[in-house]
Amino acid sequence: MTRKDMFWGYLAQALNIGAGLILLPVILKYLPPAEVGLWFVFITLVGLAQLLEFGFNPTISRNTSYIYAGATSLQKDGLPTSQANSSLVNLHLLASLISTARKVYGLVSLLAAVLLLIVGSIYISTLITEETENKPTLILAWISFASGYVITLYYGYINGMLHGRGDVTQSNKVVVATRGLLVVVGSYAVIEGHGLLGLGLASLLSSGIGRIIAAHYFFSKTRPEMRAIRSDPLKKVDDLTNLLWHNASKLGAVQIGSFLIQRGNILIASSALGLASAASYGMTVTILTVLMTVSSVLCQLQLPSLNAMQSKNERESLVAIYGQIQLSSWAVFTLGLFVLAVFGNAVLNFIGSDTKLLAWPLLLSFGIIYLLELNHSIAATYLTTVNKIPFVKAALISGVSITTLAILFADAYGIVGLIAAQGVVQLAYNNWKWPTEAQKHLQSSFLETIKKGANKLTGKI
Known part of the structure; x- marks a missing residue:
């Protein structure tokens, strides 16, 4: 690369x-x-x-x-x-x-x-x-x-x-x-x-x-x-239509679940909290989603290589690249979150925007939730390289659960309830399940993967 x-x-x-x-x-x-x-x-x-x-x-x-x-x-x-x-x-x-x-x-x-x-x-x-x-x-x-x-x-x-x-x-x-x-x-x-x-x-x-x-x-x-x-x-x-549809349909279902997980609460915020609060919540969600997407660019760039290595069973290379992707993604997201928390509202004030980001304690809490989301999304993407989509039910159940809890929590706890709904549901399963499955498939411990990723990242630099 x-x-x-x-x-x-x-x-x-x-x-x-x-x-x-x-x-x-x-x-x-x-x-x-x-x-x-x-x-x-x-x-x-x-x-x-x-x-x-x-x-x-x-x-x-x-x-x-x-x-x-x-x-x-x-x-x-x-x-x-x-x-x-x-x-x-x-x-x-x-x-x-x-x-x-x-x-x-x-x-x-x-x-x-x-x-x-x-x-x-x-x-x-x-x-x-x-x-x-x-x-x-x-x-x-x-x-x-x-x-x-x-x-x-x-x-x-x-x-x-x-x-x-x-x-x-x-x-x-x-x-x-x-x-x-x-x-x-x-x-x-x-x-x-x-x-x-x-x-x-x-x-x-x-x-x-x-x-x-x-x-x-x-x-x-x-x-x-x-x-x-x-x-x-x-x-x-x-x-090959039936062959392609087998996994494409699963990924399509995952996309629906992802929409509910990341974007569905914006509609709930608009109904329950009013447009002013929903605007701040929606802007924060949009920017964090963009930050998560940018942070995962290396994963998308390396995906063809991961697919080919998986096909050839090149285990050592897979471990090193996976570790490299993790470290670089975490670094980009953490830096972006810091800049957003420190300078975000100042930039909005400068351009004259009436809509502001969430207060920094909520912003940082939300940022941690998205960092965990980024981590397990990378793991889930890696698992697709073996041509299996094991997380369809988890994505749909999580999406429905987050939406349900958000509706229940919104009136009583406001934006805190919306953030908590997403964080609690994801922490209960997805945040740990798919990283664990990825490490099992790689046949490598977390520390070993990070070490090899750091060596590869250092070599690249």
Whole structure:
């Protein structure tokens, strides 16, 4: 992992997470309140459609890693049972995976198109009153924005396969190009007075260009196996849909549980505590979630390597990289939490925001909960490298439990009750269960893993 790879990885994560934050000041300054409200509706509807993707992307990425590590067959559960003596790519298996991925993402994007372009357009039209100016323009803005998302979704499997075969930097460059264009072109369009239509067309343009770049990397001249498949397509490929769905459906369920765990309490805060308290709580949750995502960048960058090493049973390397990921993630999160606690509200005061972070005792308590969440999320991600998803029930039960306790605690204890609900439920099981399972699988003690990770991290530095 070079510094260049790390640079593109962090830049991609920053734009993935922060594109909306970068656009927000421009939107708030140049758009009327009605259009600002519609913009948030646009984002919410697209976020809802994102659930249709379920867990196919990481599943496709993981199986791609197995194929490029020499697998000659794939399993619903567990590692490939048949492995070539070398890392030669099985063209038939790769072609089958590509064909299945296209079919799956074609269906998913079709469903998203129906949801967004038909149902979404009807819903959007009900929000635009007869007195609102330029109603056709606002509908066209939505159609353009939604179409851009559908295009990105359809070609989403390419990013997953790029990531899986080890072209992580190329995958990140696609993200940077797509999100960066949206920010630059969208900001320019809004400043020039083109409003939501400008944002919609920026979304459509950035999605199209991003997909062209992704296809360029996917069929790169440096990839002879892709040239072979493209120049002489196999006439008969296997349908791997059932195999992919087996674990993708589990990851999709985990995503629902994760939404309840990390975001569901914001809705409860709005109902029980009022908008002012909910704003502080929601801002704190959003920033801590961003910090946790940034802290886990190294884990995502190393995931293809972990998948390949797992397939080849390279135990020592797995232990060292896992320890390296833990140490770097803890360090980034702890530093970020310190900066947030010391300077967060000062920065908000400087930009004139009326909404503030939670009081520092609550912020630090919440930060510790998220640090534990980060730790067991890394462990859970590692466990997926053996092509098993053992934490589906735990994620769903935890999500429902946190939501239930939050509803019970909110009236009596306010924000403290919401924080306690998440902390108590996670500490009861997930915080210790998955790190313990990861260490068992690694066949390494916690201290030994940390020591090897420190040695590898020091060597990298």
